[in-house]
Amino acid sequence: MDFGTRVDPDRAFAILDSFVAGGGVWLDTANCYSFWADLSGTGGASERLIGAWLRARPGMRDAVRIATKVRQNRLVPHSWPESAEGLSARAVRVGVEESLERPGVDHVDLLWAHAKDRTVPPEETVGAFGELVTKEVALRVGPANHAAWRVERARSLAREQGVEPWTALQLRHSLVQSRPLTPVAEAGHRMLTAEDLDLARSEGLSVWSYSSVMWGSYVRADKPLPETYDHPGTARVLAVLEEVAGELSVTPNQVVLAWLMRQGIDPFVGASRMEQIEQALAARRARLSDEHLARFAEAR
Template sequence: MNITAPQIVLGTMDFGTRVGTEQAFAILDSFVAGGGVWLDTANCYSFWADPDGVGGASERVLGAWLRARPGARDAVRIATKVRQNPLVPHSWPDSAEGLSTDAVRAGVEGSLRRLGVDHVDMLWAHAEDRGVPLEETVGVFGELVSKGTVLRVGAANHAAWRVERARSLAREQGVEPWTALQLRHSLVQPRPFTRLAEDGHRLLTADDLDLAHAEGLTVWSYSSLIWGSYVRADKPLPQTYDHPGNTRVLSVLDDTAGEVSASRNQVVLAWLMRQGIDPIVGASRVEQIEQALAARHVRLSDEHVERFARAR
């Protein structure tokens, strides 16, 4: 599925809000020292936790870290997103920026300014905007690639058919198509047809994987570790995950973790990478990102993977 081997992506959503600048710097330093490359942020992170009610804090912290670490820009790749930042403080989703030409250009300009860079390595459309013709969104994303402002483009939280339609339009326009998908995915799954509590989250589906396999698209997963629910008794799985299939999967997870001498989280990350998926991992402490990076060395056998499949 991926052009390169799957890898751990550092999610920086809480930097500048729930995670202070000093701690964020330490996490970033540890991530790079451990061989990590991709940093995932968004222009809207994290408006819901910011007293000002708008995003930009995460990008500002990353920009400050890049300035404080000579050579760091060459060591990392930066992915950011446009679509969800409130244009009016404390007014989301009513004032969320869209995916019109002007909105995307303005969103990226703001991101580059906060990051202090002249380009980003990946630009995601954070969510669909069906109020704007898809042709227009495809065109402005392609324009940014042609200018070198963005090196790759991808779609987060989009239906597979919309992604393929956008790729077809890109071919017609002769511009760079979306080549990456970002969706919510983990080892355990919520009950079918239940509504997620988190507005805007879209689960990875069989159709998404089919499209990715057929077209050679990169897939990133967010909420990969369900906010610590695999390992923290104080953060149980959301109620929508309470079903017999997950009970069986968690039992297999415990057995597998013992057999490969790894934590639950590390097995989950290794399982995702075995699927050809790049898992995004957030961290509030250095040891958390160190433990996540260690998942790259966990080797799951075909039998382990099959046991998880049979448990569902």
């Protein structure tokens, strides 16, 4: 997210190199990353940096898959959400054209609708995404931060139009859960629910999670969990987390990532330092048993 803004090119290149060397494949970005940290007031820095890295590493495009998002980029610098691009057919086409130009690629492997857009008929958005797949500009499409009913509605419309449906979901999810019915502080975030998982498993959709290690809150005392996570269930889960991490001789972050993967969820990790990406990749070696999963479920 912060490549090209808070994370300078040399450090970002090193992180990307380490990621690929460790067997990593997917790079997830967005056309709006990171307008809030860019003096220009607009997004695009992350996509441009990925492009610079690809140009500096001939042949690397064949080794990685790139996912990006449209919907949230500012059309007017320093004006959001008023100038967010939206999900009209024109906005989607223009957004994707720019998201190909910045990294210098001819297609993306997965295109996300970053958030809902109630000002545009869903038929229009679905048709625009389907057209991109037909043209092989995007190989797959999916929604981020959409309610399950919206996802199923879009998939139904895609079937009616004869275009490629959404086949992946991206939502916020982690081991600890916020208090029910309390909004999160981060604008635009939507939590994964049991209904989302039910839909995904019933329809064969892949599920991708973000903010899974809670910005370091599991391992750093200087990064406390947000207030909405302050409830008895969190304390119980964190106690089990420490026990399991000790039993497996891994970090709490690695347990959280392994817990997600054990459920068939693909977690994203936003790394800003080399050791973060190395530890995240090592989470693939953490083996959680059914008994571990049961202990976490009971603690909640």
